[in-house]
Amino acid sequence: MRSIKLNDIKKEVPGLTKSWGETRLEATLICLDYHQHKSPVNLKVEGQNKIDFMLNWKNKITLKMRNTWKDLQEVTEKGAEGIAVLLVSYLTNYKIVQRSAKGSGIDYWLSEKDSILPFQNSARLEISGLLYKNDSDYRRRIRKKKKQTEQSDNTNIPAYIAVIEFQSPKATLIKR
Numbered sequence: 001m002r003s004i005k006l007n008d009i010k011k012e013v014p015g016l017t018k019s020w021g022e023t024r025l026e027a028t029l030i031c032l033d034y035h036q037h038k039s040p041v042n043l044k045v046e047g048q049n050k051i052d053f054m055l056n057w058k059n060k061i062t063l064k065m066r067n068t069w070k071d072l073q074e075v076t077e078k079g080a081e082g083i084a085v086l087l088v089s090y091l092t093n094y095k096i097v098q099r100s101a102k103g104s105g106i107d108y109w110l111s112e113k114d115s116i117l118p119f120q121n122s123a124r125l126e127i128s129g130l131l132y133k134n135d136s137d138y139r140r141r142i143r144k145k146k147k148q149t150e151q152s153d154n155t156n157i158p159a160y161i162a163v164i165e166f167q168s169p170k171a172t173l174i175k176r
Contacts (some may be wrong), residue, residue: 006057009082012089015097030069031166033061047174080129084162099108105151125161133167
């Protein structure tokens, strides 16, 4: 079983700021802590790659962190982005290089990992998160996010959809 260090969230976004990665790491930790998960915890990944990862972290959850993340919708969204960064890095040949504008149907633009160009849109990424386990909502989110990415289909590049659920935890990463 492959292991993932959650602290790698901060390293896997060369096109974004350090604070972006730190925020997503913190949110991911809060989502896992919310369900009392302890390191290491198994993350079951479905989709085009069926694999289990062991998520590892050494970070302590502090009262200040809990006080910062009282909005469960926001922490789930940001935590899902943190896990999605790792899945994209481990399971594809892409890296996140830019945040997308609202209304584009995607969250992030991806570039090939070994691209030497400063910015090259090679793929798209749409992310969704669920704090609680709900299989029907999970499947519905996948369908909804697939459809949502159609808004940017004029680009003729692949779209990845990542849906993360923290209670189990599990994730789906698919390419359309």
